[in-house]
Amino acid sequence: MSLSREVSAKKNRFLTRPDTPAWLVQAGDLPNRLFITPAEKELIDLLRKHGELTKNELVNFTEHSRTKVTSSTDSLLKKKFIIENPSTEYSGGRRSRTYSLNSGLVYVAGVEIGATSIHLAVADFSRKIIAQHHEPALVREGPLKILGRVCELLEGLMQHHELNTSHLRGIGIGIPGPVDFSNGTVVSPPIMPGWDRYPIIETVQQWFPVASVVVDNDVNVMAIGEVSQGAGREINNLIFVKIGTGIGAGIICNGVIYRGSNGCAGDIGHINVDKNGPLCHCGNKGCLEAMAGGAAIAERAKAAALDGKSAILLSYYERNGGVLSAEDVGNAAREGDVVSNQIIRESGQMIGDVLASLVNFYNPDMIVIGGGVSRLGDLLLSSIRQTVLGRSLPLATRDLQIIFSQIGQDAGILGAVNLAIDYIFTVETGAAVDV
Numbered sequence: 148m149s150l151s152r153e154v155s156a157k158k159n160r161f162l163t164r165p166d167t168p169a170w171l172v173q174a175g176d177l178p179n180r181l182f183i184t185p186a187e188k189e190l191i192d193l194l195r196k197h198g199e200l201t202k203n204e205l206v207n208f209t210e211h212s213r214t215k216v217t218s219s220t221d222s223l224l225k226k227k228f229i230i231e232n233p234s235t236e237y238s239g240g241r242r243s244r245t246y247s248l249n250s251g252l253v254y255v256a257g258v259e260i261g262a263t264s265i266h267l268a269v270a271d272f273s274r275k276i277i278a279q280h281h282e283p284a285l286v287r288e289g290p291l292k293i294l295g296r297v298c299e300l301l302e303g304l305m306q307h308h309e310l311n312t313s314h315l316r317g318i319g320i321g322i323p324g325p326v327d328f329s330n331g332t333v334v335s336p337p338i339m340p341g342w343d344r345y346p347i348i349e350t351v352q353q354w355f356p357v358a359s360v361v362v363d364n365d366v367n368v369m370a371i372g373e374v375s376q377g378a379g380r381e382i383n384n385l386i387f388v389k390i391g392t393g394i395g396a397g398i399i400c401n402g403v404i405y406r407g408s409n410g411c412a413g414d415i416g417h418i419n420v421d422k423n424g425p426l427c428h429c430g431n432k433g434c435l436e437a438m439a440g441g442a443a444i445a446e447r448a449k450a451a452a453l454d455g456k457s458a459i460l461l462s463y464y465e466r467n468g469g470v471l472s473a474e475d476v477g478n479a480a481r482e483g484d485v486v487s488n489q490i491i492r493e494s495g496q497m498i499g500d501v502l503a504s505l506v507n508f509y510n511p512d513m514i515v516i517g518g519g520v521s522r523l524g525d526l527l528l529s530s531i532r533q534t535v536l537g538r539s540l541p542l543a544t545r546d547l548q549i550i551f552s553q554i555g556q557d558a559g560i561l562g563a564v565n566l567a568i569d570y571i572f573t574v575e576t577g578a579a580v581d582v
């Protein structure tokens with residue numbers, strides 16, 4: 148057998164998730180991986196979802212025999228991936244011993260790189276956040292500076308909490324641009340000069356060589372956070388809509404993220420709303436984000452202030468030294484400003500119109516609204532909700548929930564932590580298959 152055939156045979160003994168990028172199954176990467184069998188992976192996923200389960204519950208949740216579940220739990224206990232909790236007394240009798248994840252097994256990091264900030268967290272294996280840090284940073288300053296800062300902060304955070312960096316086995320990173328998930332690079336990002344196809348994974352792995360690094364679009368990461376630890380925990384089909392300076396959506400289909408063929412599914416910010424609308428940074432006119440995003444809200448408020456239509460907005464404008472933000476518009480609306488109220492309502496209607504089409508097309512159980520502009524509050528949400536309910540098919544909206552993110556500003560870091568954990572295991576399928 149030639150060397151290359153040996154390598155491919157070796158690779159075929161291992162399966163990660165079906166959507167695992169090629170770089171994660173390279174032979175050279177294998178020594179750093181945590182190996183489990185398919186049945187063990189199933190049990191790990193159940194414990195991730197439910198926290199603590201008895202052996203009977205594990206048997207009921209899977210299609211495996213009790214013997215198979217026993218051998219798998221024994222193996223996981225031996226590898227220290229899970230722990231056994233003692234049986235407990237309760238009024239109805241005695242609850243059997245339960246199993247849960249060994250929270251101290253490994254550490255993972257969740258990193259959310261925004262247009263103007265870095266937010267990062269270190270979590271244990273049970274996804275409990277141990278430490279986090281947030282600071283302003285301009286993504287347009289380039290990958291070298293931003294990724295260097297991310298690694299420096301991560302190392303500092305771990306050292307400060309006396310955590311061994313060699314136990315950091317997974318790093319999930321959310322990026323505010325289109326990500327080709329198959330190789331973890333950003334492709335032609337509009338607001339990120341210098342990042343186009345930059346080797347993010349290799350750069351971060353130079354600092355943390357034993358960690359699996361996974362990169363995804365920021366909105367996908369937030370959607371993963373919401374279904375893993377937020378409002379969508381029991382939801383199969385969900386759309387997470389991030390309304391910030393831009394607008395984007397993350398799609399959860401049958402419980403997992405749907406990225407599309409090239410990783411850019413859900414880029415709803417560039418759906419056309421008005422052919423004669425303002426120019427978008429993508430080069431087209433009247434895109435949803437150019438009409439209803441945070442920058443558009445601020446721009447319309449500025450025009451109203453300078454036209455003398457709102458004394459409150461003008462006072463904010465003057466107080467800020469000639470600028471207005473979407474947040475100012477929200478505050479002005481809360482103070483009773485009619486113009487601000489109108490701008491937010493119209494923005495909600497435009498977003499609602501696009502979401503109504505998505506609801507008719509995709510029939511989700513839940514739409515979750517997150518991102519900075521969602522802090523504009525109930526006025527925005529009620530306007531979105533009213534438009535979606537008014538314009539979608541009754542059957543599609545019968546059980547549809549439209550809510551704000553339950554994990555708010557932590558959706559990004561929690562999603563990145565969960566994304567990282569998804570890829571720290573390599574599932575060993577057994578006998579090598581020659582090809």
Ligand SMILES: [Zn+2]
Nearest residue numbers: 417427429434
């Ligand atoms: Zn556009």
